Amino acid sequence: MRKPKIVILGAGYGGLMTAAKLQKTVGVNEADIKLVNKNDYHYETTWLHEASAGTLHHDRVRYEIRDVIDRNKIEFIQGTVEEIKTEEKRVILENGELAYDYLVVGLGAEPETFGIKGLKEYAFSIVSVNSARQIREHIEYQFATYNMEAEKKDERLAIVVGGAGFTGIEFLGELTNRIPELCREYDVDFHKVKIICVEAAPMVLPGFDPELVNYAVSQLEKKGVEFRIGTAIKEATPEGIIVGKGEDEVEEIKAGTIVWAAGVRGSSVIEKSGFEAMRGRIKVQPDLRAPGHDDVFVVGDCALIINEEINRPFPPTAQIAMQQGEVCARNLAALTRGKNDLETFTPDIKGTVCSLGDDDAIGIAFGKKMVGGKASFMKKMIDNRALYMLGGPSLVLKKGKFNIF
């Protein structure tokens, strides 16, 4: 009997968890498993804001895929996915193609710019190791250039963060910790630096407990962040951004750095491959398969799951992606063994913690609200847990966060 070919696209939280669980449950003789990823490393998407601000080196937020997979059971292929041909059961890569019997799509997210002019050209997004270190270096270069100009341009030192959601707030927390270091490094007066957070929605961290949100805003304001809430970015330019002000008026905010952290969408490969999707996210069946495609599972940022309680999609998180990976692996194992009774996925939200820098955070865990050092400790434990689940204790020791006080 021919072994089924399982192809996993993407080694993010969802794809890598699927691989990690599959290699434990499926024998070498049961399936032929391939894992495809653009880079030869996995990165912690939820830590990228730290690498972007320069508070954590980018090598701390990534690890080699070959360190966590069992190469006797899984073949790793470094490649960029261009398209999925579902009718032909083939995946087209930049340099080659792969046939599959079962496919796991875990291709992650891309920045969603909502068609705002100039964002693609002039704003940075916190989406990968490459983009994180470019943001870090861009900000450093602005600071390094400041004292070289005969007429000092204070706007060089201004940083606009578009979006007061999770990524925006976590990035602001790191950035405000980093600025004093940058001021010392480049002999810049701290008071010349401006950090402006622009958010189109009428609130910071929508969906979060209002008391915790107030704490976060007040902590960030104390560290110098200026919030412009209910303010939409109309355009990004080489000089900064144009925002709406009142009915018809606009205002220019000059800034040397613009970081767009106001939204992501699923991979563009989804639509290119003909899946029905909303902003690149496929509304999956309870067993995580794409509707009409019994051989395609979708996990992570490309999967859309509705929270029935509020009739809105769950925000895509690492927590959910990893839980999906586990269910996906079990369902794949079942199919491999000829069982068609698949498990239903139900997210189990254990808690949510939003960091405000290395030393502060807000969150709810085990049903309890927490702020400050306690929440920050919890955040680090969550980060270490993700390492543990994907790579076991040795990965925690290698990449874990132990700067706990």
Place this chain on the structure above:
Amino acid sequence: MRKPKIVILGAGYGGLMTAAKLQKTVGVNEADIKLVNKNDYHYETTWLHEASAGTLHHDRVRYEIRDVIDRNKIEFIQGTVEEIKTEEKRVILENGELAYDYLVVGLGAEPETFGIKGLKEYAFSIVSVNSARQIREHIEYQFATYNMEAEKKDERLAIVVGGAGFTGIEFLGELTNRIPELCREYDVDFHKVKIICVEAAPMVLPGFDPELVNYAVSQLEKKGVEFRIGTAIKEATPEGIIVGKGEDEVEEIKAGTIVWAAGVRGSSVIEKSGFEAMRGRIKVQPDLRAPGHDDVFVVGDCALIINEEINRPFPPTAQIAMQQGEVCARNLAALTRGKNDLETFTPDIKGTVCSLGDDDAIGIAFGKKMVGGKASFMKKMIDNRALYMLGGPSLVLKKGKFNIF
């Protein structure tokens, strides 16, 4: 009796040495001494190529002026000199002015671009702490951006160094040591990086021993430097440089970074103040005074002294500037005490070492040629000696180079 007012402009090697020696020989009741400098720190001009390449942190190449002057004897004024009004015996600063009885001009050098189009706009010069860290960050940003572009531009990783004189060669030595680190940091293939040294003159390091020059060129070539000797830069552009090729032809060399290290001239304040000068350098009298100005001494890069043996000016070096500072201080002390019999300055060239990175160098010292580790050791001793002469043993311990093998 009124105390004479001595004003020293510039805290480079010449000015700071004048101050350091004056405070040892002249009593508080003998003279009123002021030292003016743009920054509150002195920097090692001869170490800037290291900070520019990123092999030595810029804080290692500077120290606070107040750490080396005796503030009971010398008043430090942070200010930028705009003009010297010799008739009125006054110095105009950006924010104020100072009267003097005796003046020491040690205002240092500026890049000389020989009117080459685009160099001021698109090339960096190794001239200050500010410019050094901007060069370092510019190169890092080019590397950080490389992997972010869908279509990779190898020219981003190309670095053109204009000039194969002392600064150019020493910078190349550091740069070639730094590139492998940058490649690791930004996941860049080492073979994609190009370092091109363009020199209009027909030789590398003119005036240096040919055997040593051959060693230097071959060592740098081994580390990836491509030499384009006898090649003149016609223009610098945002994309790179245009060089002459043969009679009428030109060639474009695309590069993300252009560093101009092919020449300096004396401060532009010299000409602005009406001194007779050649490229901002005043041909001083044997006692270091400017011709026709018995109250103005000139030291360092603004002073021109002829080497009678070859009937050409001595190249301005830290060694000569410090020796001038010593003589200048003794002559000022003499004038203060009413003596008009001033000392004649004669350079005493003890040796010259050109570094080729942290671990290699070429040089002549005590009449002996040396290369490799031995020459590199000598270079570090010369660097430590400059610290010792300006700030004593404590400064050597704080900023000295002890990475000796």
